[in-house]
Amino acid sequence: MTEVTGKTYFMDIDGTIVENLSLEELEKHNEDPDFIQMLLPGVERFFRYHINEQDIIIFTTARSEKFREMTKRSLKYHNIEYKNLIMDLTSGERYLINDTPNMLYHKSIAINVLRNQGFGDTFIFDPEF
Numbered sequence: 001m002t003e004v005t006g007k008t009y010f011m012d013i014d015g016t017i018v019e020n021l022s023l024e025e026l027e028k029h030n031e032d033p034d035f036i037q038m039l040l041p042g043v044e045r046f047f048r049y050h051i052n053e054q055d056i057i058i059f060t061t062a063r064s065e066k067f068r069e070m071t072k073r074s075l076k077y078h079n080i081e082y083k084n085l086i087m088d089l090t091s092g093e094r095y096l097i098n099d100t101p102n103m104l105y106h107k108s109i110a111i112n113v114l115r116n117q118g119f120g121d122t123f124i125f126d127p128e129f
Contacts, residue, residue, distance in 0.1 A: 042120045046119045
């Protein structure tokens with residue numbers, strides 16, 4: 001049996017963990033040093049019950065670099081720890097390409113959630129259980 005290690009989550013921000021705001025709204029809120037974006041439904045529960053100390057979170061976003069501090073402030077407010085915050089991506093499709101020891105064990109898993117709906121009953125299949 002292979003040693004179980006932490007998982008790596010590449011997770012979008014806008015429309016996934018917080019509401020997807022227009023560029024105009026982001027610009028307006030970026031001027032407010034106290035602005036905090038609230039988490040969408042189910043997101044707090046997901047982080048509390050599904051993310052372990054061994055897990056790594058890498059946030060991805062199409063937000064431009066000028067919104068980095070505002071984004072970090074909201075994540076810190078909600079006590080969401082992460083390894084990296086990758087900004088300035090396109091808002092188009094994103095692909096995760098990974099190797100696997102055999103085609104029965106999928107090391108790459110993609111989960112799509114409806115924009116601004118939160119995580120709800122999002123289920124992540126874990127082959128270890």
